[in-house]
Amino acid sequence: MEIGPRPAGSLANRSAAGYIAGEMEQAGYKVVSQEYSCPDWQALCGELTVAGKKMRAVVNTYSPSCDIEAELVPVSSVEDLKGLKITGKIAVVYGEITRTGFMPKNFDRRYYADVDKDWFMELMEQSKPSAVVTVSHYDVPIPVFEDSELNIPSVTVHRDDGMFVVENAGATATLKIVSERRESNGSNVIGRRGNSAKKILVCAHYDTKPGTPGAMDNGAGISALLLLARYLKEVETELAIELVAYGGEDSWFPGDALYIEEYPPDNLVAAINIDGIGMKDAKTMIAFFGCPEKLVNQIIDVTRDYGEYVQGSFVESDHSFFWPLGIPTLAFTSMCMDLLGGVTHTENDTMDLLDTRKIEQTAGLVREIVMIFDKQS
Numbered sequence: 001m002e003i004g005p006r007p008a009g010s011l012a013n014r015s016a017a018g019y020i021a022g023e024m025e026q027a028g029y030k031v032v033s034q035e036y037s038c039p040d041w042q043a044l045c046g047e048l049t050v051a052g053k054k055m056r057a058v059v060n061t062y063s064p065s066c067d068i069e070a071e072l073v074p075v076s077s078v079e080d081l082k083g084l085k086i087t088g089k090i091a092v093v094y095g096e097i098t099r100t101g102f103m104p105k106n107f108d109r110r111y112y113a114d115v116d117k118d119w120f121m122e123l124m125e126q127s128k129p130s131a132v133v134t135v136s137h138y139d140v141p142i143p144v145f146e147d148s149e150l151n152i153p154s155v156t157v158h159r160d161d162g163m164f165v166v167e168n169a170g171a172t173a174t175l176k177i178v179s180e181r182r183e184s185n186g187s188n189v190i191g192r193r194g195n196s197a198k199k200i201l202v203c204a205h206y207d208t209k210p211g212t213p214g215a216m217d218n219g220a221g222i223s224a225l226l227l228l229a230r231y232l233k234e235v236e237t238e239l240a241i242e243l244v245a246y247g248g249e250d251s252w253f254p255g256d257a258l259y260i261e262e263y264p265p266d267n268l269v270a271a272i273n274i275d276g277i278g279m280k281d282a283k284t285m286i287a288f289f290g291c292p293e294k295l296v297n298q299i300i301d302v303t304r305d306y307g308e309y310v311q312g313s314f315v316e317s318d319h320s321f322f323w324p325l326g327i328p329t330l331a332f333t334s335m336c337m338d339l340l341g342g343v344t345h346t347e348n349d350t351m352d353l354l355d356t357r358k359i360e361q362t363a364g365l366v367r368e369i370v371m372i373f374d375k376q377s
């Protein structure tokens with residue numbers, strides 16, 4: 001099954017959801033789809049010309065269209081925004097503030113918050129620039145804004161081009177963006193098995209950022225989840241098993257808080273997330289949150305039969321919604337921090353980077369872990 005880029009709201013995202021639901025049903029799960037609205041957006045063109053130089057401009061996710069010519073004003077801090085006049089101009093946002101993305105306004109701040117960036121964004125919107133150019137810190141420019149409620153056209157440029165743009169402060173630039181947007185839906189696909197009130201949850205997200213095939217992030221995780229669905233078919237468990245395929249992890253989690261609202265995790269004994277496993281040249285990382293030491297040791301013992309695992313820290317994915325609630329939580333990913341902006345979230349995240357045996361091993365390991373929790377329940 002090859003689907004390609006499948007951001008939340010897109011047709012490809014819907015067909016991925018359908019495929020996953022079908023696979024879960026075949027493995028004997030009762031499947032429900034939890035729907036939410038989210039826009040379907042795509043960029044058709046982004047062209048930035050500064051001082052006669054055309055540069056690669058990645059349209060920031062959800063940006064509206066524009067066709068403008070205006071003066072460039074670099075800004076890197078709240079102080080800049082207070083001191084410089086950017087109304088009707090093209091603000092060039094650079095420096096530390098663009099190292100990581102900005103949180104969209106509709107994201108629930110109970111889970112993460114970045115007060116400084118929120119303040120920067122608020123001031124910027126009040127200043128009404130006609131467009132924004134954000135400067136990436138990565139080898140492949142990654143959109144810095146991903147806010148469906150932000151009404152300022154914007155693009156992200158490579159850090160080298162960003163330097164050139166900043167050096168041309170005061171010059172006139174032209175920016176053309178053509179994008180399309182329509183109202184659409186996304187979904188959590190939830191497969192359940194067993195009638196016990198006590199349950200264990202295993203999850204993975206099936207969406208991608210726009211423009212990336214998302215093989216490692218997170219086709220691999222979904223493959224492991226669906227393999228696990230089949231492996232568990234062969235065993236009896238006391239615990240009910242819930243497999244959740246989230247459809248918007250890479251669009252700032254539109255379905256994650258919704259899942260917890262509709263299915264309060266009062267009887268949830270553990271949550272296990274699989275996101276970004278299977279890289280050929282990397283070890284698989286396992287991260288534990290709120291698990292007793294004895295349990296961690298027991299699980300580490302079992303990993304030896306399923307390839308090489310290293311313990312590490314991995315905080316930002318679908319599991320981040322469970323451990324703050326005091327639920328023992330585990331997460332799997334690949335141990336290579338330098339993947340972001342080289343592979344992760346770029347067009348380079350392709351099937352040839354994956355070792356499918358590692359995906360099978362993680363599915364097998366998670367099956368064992370489910371059995372460990374089952375025996376303890």
Ligand SMILES: [Zn+2]
Binds near residue numbers: 217249250275276317
């Ligand atoms: Zn991911």
